Amino acid sequence: MPHITKKYDFIAEFFDIDSMGVMWHGNYVRYMEVARCRFLDEVGFSYLKMKEAGFALPIVKLDCKYIAPIEFNKRFCIEVELLEFECFFRLGYRFVDMNGAKLCEAHTSQVAILLESKETCLYLPSEFRESLSAFINHANK
Amino acid sequence: MPHITKKYDFIAEFFDIDSMGVMWHGNYVRYMEVARCRFLDEVGFSYLKMKEAGFALPIVKLDCKYIAPIEFNKRFCIEVELLEFECFFRLGYRFVDMNGAKLCEAHTSQVAILLESKETCLYLPSEFRESLSAFINHANK
Amino acid sequence: MPHITKKYDFIAEFFDIDSMGVMWHGNYVRYMEVARCRFLDEVGFSYLKMKEAGFALPIVKLDCKYIAPIEFNKRFCIEVELLEFECFFRLGYRFVDMNGAKLCEAHTSQVAILLESKETCLYLPSEFRESLSAFINHANK
Amino acid sequence: MPHITKKYDFIAEFFDIDSMGVMWHGNYVRYMEVARCRFLDEVGFSYLKMKEAGFALPIVKLDCKYIAPIEFNKRFCIEVELLEFECFFRLGYRFVDMNGAKLCEAHTSQVAILLESKETCLYLPSEFRESLSAFINHANK
Numbered sequence: 115m116p117h118i119t120k121k122y123d124f125i126a127e128f129f130d131i132d133s134m135g136v137m138w139h140g141n142y143v144r145y146m147e148v149a150r151c152r153f154l155d156e157v158g159f160s161y162l163k164m165k166e167a168g169f170a171l172p173i174v175k176l177d178c179k180y181i182a183p184i185e186f187n188k189r190f191c192i193e194v195e196l197l198e199f200e201c202f203f204r205l206g207y208r209f210v211d212m213n214g215a216k217l218c219e220a221h222t223s224q225v226a227i228l229l230e231s232k233e234t235c236l237y238l239p240s241e242f243r244e245s246l247s248a249f250i251n252h253a254n255k
Numbered sequence: 256m257p258h259i260t261k262k263y264d265f266i267a268e269f270f271d272i273d274s275m276g277v278m279w280h281g282n283y284v285r286y287m288e289v290a291r292c293r294f295l296d297e298v299g300f301s302y303l304k305m306k307e308a309g310f311a312l313p314i315v316k317l318d319c320k321y322i323a324p325i326e327f328n329k330r331f332c333i334e335v336e337l338l339e340f341e342c343f344f345r346l347g348y349r350f351v352d353m354n355g356a357k358l359c360e361a362h363t364s365q366v367a368i369l370l371e372s373k374e375t376c377l378y379l380p381s382e383f384r385e386s387l388s389a390f391i392n393h394a395n396k
Numbered sequence: 397m398p399h400i401t402k403k404y405d406f407i408a409e410f411f412d413i414d415s416m417g418v419m420w421h422g423n424y425v426r427y428m429e430v431a432r433c434r435f436l437d438e439v440g441f442s443y444l445k446m447k448e449a450g451f452a453l454p455i456v457k458l459d460c461k462y463i464a465p466i467e468f469n470k471r472f473c474i475e476v477e478l479l480e481f482e483c484f485f486r487l488g489y490r491f492v493d494m495n496g497a498k499l500c501e502a503h504t505s506q507v508a509i510l511l512e513s514k515e516t517c518l519y520l521p522s523e524f525r526e527s528l529s530a531f532i533n534h535a536n537k
Numbered sequence: 538m539p540h541i542t543k544k545y546d547f548i549a550e551f552f553d554i555d556s557m558g559v560m561w562h563g564n565y566v567r568y569m570e571v572a573r574c575r576f577l578d579e580v581g582f583s584y585l586k587m588k589e590a591g592f593a594l595p596i597v598k599l600d601c602k603y604i605a606p607i608e609f610n611k612r613f614c615i616e617v618e619l620l621e622f623e624c625f626f627r628l629g630y631r632f633v634d635m636n637g638a639k640l641c642e643a644h645t646s647q648v649a650i651l652l653e654s655k656e657t658c659l660y661l662p663s664e665f666r667e668s669l670s671a672f673i674n675h676a677n678k
Contacts, residue, residue, distance in 0.1 A: 128433060128443060129281060129426055131274040133327060138270055139596040140566035144411055147563070151410060151469075161410060162469055173562040177600035186274060187433075187444055269574060269584060270567055280455040281425035285552055288422070292551060292610075302551060303610055314421040318459035328574075328585055411563060413556040415609060420552055468556060 118250045119195045120156060122149045126184045136183035142218055143176070146207050149192040150222065153205070157249045159242055168229050169239055171203060175223035182217045184209070190217060199246045201225070201237055259391045260336045261297060263290045267325045277324035283359055284317070287348050290333040291363065294346070298390045300383055309370050310380055312344060316364035323358045325350070331358060340387045342366070342378055400532045401477045402438060404431045408466045418465035425458070428489050428502055431474040435487070439531045441524055450511050451521055453485060457505035464499045466491070472499060481528045483507070483519055541673045542618045543579060545572045549607045559606035565641055566599070569630050572615040573645065576628070580672045582665055591652050592662055594626060598646035605640045607632070613640060622669045624648070624660055 124145055132138040154160050164171055184190055191210050198204035202223045209218035226235040226242070237243075265286055273279040295301050305312055325331055332351050339345035343364045350359035367376040367383070378384075406427055414420040436442050446453055466472055473492050480486035484505045491500035508517040508524070519525075547568055555561040577583050587594055607613055614633050621627035625646045632641035649658040649665070660666075 127426075127430055128273065129279055129429055132269065133272040133274060133276050134593055134595065135274050136595075139599060140270060140563060140570070143563035143566060144409075147411055148409055160469060170557055172557065172559075172603070172606075174603050175601070176562060176603075178598070180595070180597050180599075183595075187442060268567075268571055270570055275452055275454065277454075280458060281422060281429070284422035284425060285550075288552055289550055301610060311416055313416065313418075313462070313465075315462050316460070317421060317462075319457070321454070321456050321458075324454075328583060410555065411561055414551065415554040415556060415558050417556050422552060 117195075118253050119193050120153050121191050121193050122152050123189065123191050124148070126186055126188050126190065128186060130184075131186045134183075136185055139178070139180060142178055142180075142209070142220065145192060145209075146220055146222065149194050149207060150205060153194045153196075157245055159245045164242070165229065167239060167241055169226045169235065169242075170229055171224040171226055173222050174202075174225050176220070178218060178220040180218050182211075182215065184211075184217055196246065196250070197221070198223075199238055199243055203238055203242075258336075259394050260334050261294050262332050262334050263293050264330065264332050265289070267327055267329050267331065269327060271325075272327045275324075277326060280319070280321060283319055283321075283350070283361065286333060286350075287361055287363065290335050290348060291346060294335045294337075298386055300386045305383070306370065308380060308382055310367045310376065310383075311370055312365040312367055314363050315343075315366050317362070319359060319361040321359050323352075323356065325352075325358055337387065337391070338362070339364075340379055340384055344379055344383075399477075400535050401475050402435050403473050403475050404434050405471065405473050406430070408468055408470050408472065410468060412466075413468045416465075418467060421460070421462060424460055424462075424491070424500055424502065427474060427491075428504065431476050431489060432487060432504065435476045435478075439527055441527045446524070447511065449521060449523055451508045451517065451524075452511055453506040453508055455504050456484075456507050458503070460500060460502040462500050464493075464497065466493075466499055478528065478532070479503070480505075481520055481525055485520055485524075540618075541676050542616050543576050544614050544616050545575050546612065546614050547571070549609055549611050549613065551609060553607075554609045557606075559608060562601070562603060565601055565603075565632070565643065568615060568632075569643055569645065572617050572630060573628060576617045576619075580668055582668045587665070588652065590662060590664055592649045592658065592665075593652055594647040594649055596645050597625075597648050599644070601641060601643040603641050605634075605638065607634075607640055619669065619673070620644070621646075622661055622666055626661055626665075 126137050130137045130141045189212050193208040195206040197206050202225060204223045207220040210216055226238050267278050271278045271282045330353050334349040336347040338347050343366060345364045348361040351357055367379050408419050412419045412423045471494050475490040477488040479488050484507060486505045489502040492498055508520050549560050553560045553564045612635050616631040618629040620629050625648060627646045630643040633639055649661050
């Protein structure tokens with residue numbers, strides 16, 4: 115599969131920081147969702163468009179490896195990499211600081227479910243897969 | 256209006272605590288919601304029952320006065336007081352520690368909206384008001 | 397007091413939205429904090445600078461009036477207005493949509509506490525007040 | 538290693554539920570933390586005791602597999618299983634509904650860091666390991 119990576123910038127907010135002075139581990143999941151939604155916006159297939167197309171994309175798997183802490187007001191970047199989009203929509207997330215040092219590595223897997231029947235799709239809807247292919251092709255031109 | 260107050264116990268969790276070592280001010284709103292839902296469960300009119308009855312009860316006003324900080328793992332109690340239930344469903348919340356010292360004072364106002372038409376009701380649905388009256392009468396017997 | 401207002405843009409994220417399809421009322425408090433921190437960054441007196449100067453600025457009062465709901469992926473703007481900075485650091489927040497319609501109106505009051513003694517200051521530290529005055533003067537020139 | 542499992546009961550709150558009507562995947566992490574803290578309280582080695590003993594226990598790895606959704610007001614139970622406590626403090630979490638059906642399976646790994654030097658310990662502090670051993674022995678007697 116041709117490679118595609120997109121980067122999104124963030125700042126660690128006050129409410130993200132726990133009593134140890136670093137971002138609480140559960141809050142990374144929120145930033146991953148923001149990065150994922152921005153990525154899907156770029157693809158042209160936001161959650162709203164999915165809804166119109168009759169499906170949703172729930173998370174079925176999540177893993178995070180925390181490498182170095184993120185402190186209040188620190189800028190960081192999430193590099194989103196598209197890893198798979200046949201049965202699962204699978205993304206990799208690489209949190210890096212402003213010097214490029216890795217802070218966290220994470221992955222999510224999502225499946226498509228039909229909104230009407232609540233059935234899980236064996237394959238991602240073809241309309242979605244085609245948008246992803248077109249996005250990759252365009253980015254790698 | 257006859258007076259009614261109910262108490263609910265909580266523990267400040269690790270994820271509630273900010274980098275100053277105290278509960279982040281925005282997290283009080285979550286505990287208020289838990290207390291409010293437990294209160295409505297006791298009334299016999301949970302959000303699920305409201306949905307069945309065709310209405311929802313969105314928050315239209317909120318105020319909090321933070322008096323003393325809440326630290327990690329500290330037990331506290333929220334005393335919920337029913338203040339009004341004609342046009343608005345209005346509750347008072349008194350956060351107190353295990354010695355009865357006041358930690359926070361807050362209020363919420365909710366209105367009923369019809370789920371189908373999205374219209375705001377001038378009065379709370381009569382079925383809901385009757386349940387609240389019965390609950391007060393029963394508690395004050 | 398000379399008037400000063402600053403505007404910050406946001407998008408309602410998926411995790412902000414509740415089961416009624418609108419931003420959960422407690423999540424507004426997070427956006428208010430982001431807007432407040434950006435405002436203080438512009439003033440040149442972030443929470444980090446306060447820490448260096450030996451004080452913190454805890455929230456002692458909060459009120460919100462919810463006027464119209466905010467849906468997923470909707471852009472909105474928070475207009476932050478400096479209302480007071482003598483004993484209390486008091487800000488007003490006006491959430492507006494892209495057409496300028498008001499969505500929410502809120503206020504926070506903060507006091508300074510000395511980090512070492514934990515004492516509450518009767519007046520905000522003079523260094524902070526001077527930065528705010530300079531910021532206003534510069535903005536209104 | 539002798540087996541030990543503890544169960545903790547929860548209710549899915551309104552603020553946990555996303556616009557799809559199910560618990561937002563990131564919110565599971567909060568419930569895992571509550572279960573973990575209750576477990577450590579039972580062991581007699583809460584985060585507060587760790588602080589006194591001069592160490593903290595940050596999360597270095599997290600994984601979740603979401604099996605069936607959790608709806609508003611649904612009761613569920615988290616079974617916490619101690620999997621490892623030599624170099625890593627490793628727990629398994631099994632979310633089950635009231636009929637025993639599995640909803641989610643998750644794991645966390647934590648390492649000890651010394652609060653003063655910020656060094657990561659190769660082994661968990663012996664005081665902590667001894668408390669865990671005593672807890673297991675007592676539970677399996």
